[in-house]
Amino acid sequence: MFQQKFFGKILVKRKINVILIKGMKVLKRLLKKYSLFYSESFSNFGTVGAIAPSSNSLAKAVVNPIVRRTKAPIAVLEVGPGTGAFTSQILRELQEGDTFDIYELNPKFYQYLKKYIDLESIIAKKISCKLYNADIRHLNKSKKYDFIISGLPFNNFDSKTVDEILSVLMNQLTPNGIFTYFEYCLTNEFKGTFLKSLERERMLMVGLTIETFLKKYQFHSTKVWWNLPPAKIHYCKKNL
Numbered sequence: 001m002f003q004q005k006f007f008g009k010i011l012v013k014r015k016i017n018v019i020l021i022k023g024m025k026v027l028k029r030l031l032k033k034y035s036l037f038y039s040e041s042f043s044n045f046g047t048v049g050a051i052a053p054s055s056n057s058l059a060k061a062v063v064n065p066i067v068r069r070t071k072a073p074i075a076v077l078e079v080g081p082g083t084g085a086f087t088s089q090i091l092r093e094l095q096e097g098d099t100f101d102i103y104e105l106n107p108k109f110y111q112y113l114k115k116y117i118d119l120e121s122i123i124a125k126k127i128s129c130k131l132y133n134a135d136i137r138h139l140n141k142s143k144k145y146d147f148i149i150s151g152l153p154f155n156n157f158d159s160k161t162v163d164e165i166l167s168v169l170m171n172q173l174t175p176n177g178i179f180t181y182f183e184y185c186l187t188n189e190f191k192g193t194f195l196k197s198l199e200r201e202r203m204l205m206v207g208l209t210i211e212t213f214l215k216k217y218q219f220h221s222t223k224v225w226w227n228l229p230p231a232k233i234h235y236c237k238k239n240l
């Protein structure tokens with residue numbers, strides 16, 4: 001009886017220790033993720049273009065087209081993963097035989113992803129996954145993708161860059177493929193009020209480029225309020 005109680009107490013203590021250690025690891029990773037995101041956003045706002053990593057709700061909505069996939073193997077491309085808010089959600093949906101290419105321009109985000117990407121699930125599911133520290137405009141043009149997911153801040157670029165990137169992405173999409181990207185709600189209205197004329201002109205040109213693109217390719221859009229700031233998601237297809 002005494003022995004049972006004694007060993008029972010040791011077992012409970014061990015379980016508590018394991019939970020505490022796991023909790024500390026999760027907390028450490030969260031701290032690393034947020035501090036890296038904020039420091040990179042502060043020093044490279046032109047290419048990062050966000051004040052916080054995307055929420056789970058936004059990630060789920062962006063990845064939604066992949067959830068409706070068939071059983072046949074698919075090729076997925078993610079552009080601008082940052083600290084991987086969409087990456088982990090995409091990995092959840094991938095199966096044996098799928099391929100997954102990721103392009104991240106920022107070397108610090110690239111190193112972070114290399115360390116924290118869910119390697120176990122990639123190996124277990126036999127997914128072919130490649131992470132590139134490169135500008136998406138240098139994408140290997142020999143491959144086509146069934147799903148392209150972008151986290152790029154188009155509203156921070158100039159219209160020529162937006163046009164160039166959108167052309168690269170649409171060229172690499174299979175005929176029935178789906179391209180998904182998001183933008184923050186009210187960005188244009190908010191910036192338009194406070195910006196100097198040169199910057200306002202840039203925003204106007206980018207707005208026109210995106211509007212023309214969406215008229216041609218968008219088949220659906222939706223808003224996600226549970227994100228900082230709230231976001232609008234655009235779902236596009238080559239053949240509407």
Ligand SMILES: C[S@@+](CC[C@H](N)C(=O)[O-])C[C@H]1O[C@@H](n2cnc3c(N)ncnc32)[C@H](O)[C@@H]1O
Nearest residue numbers: 047050053054080081082085105106135136151
């Ligand atoms: C708004 S952050 C998105 C981060 C993440 N997808 C999320 O939602 O939390 C934009 C990301 O795009 C990357 N990026 C910007 N321009 C790029 C380019 N030309 N090629 C590849 N990645 C780029 C940035 O380094 C940054 O990580």
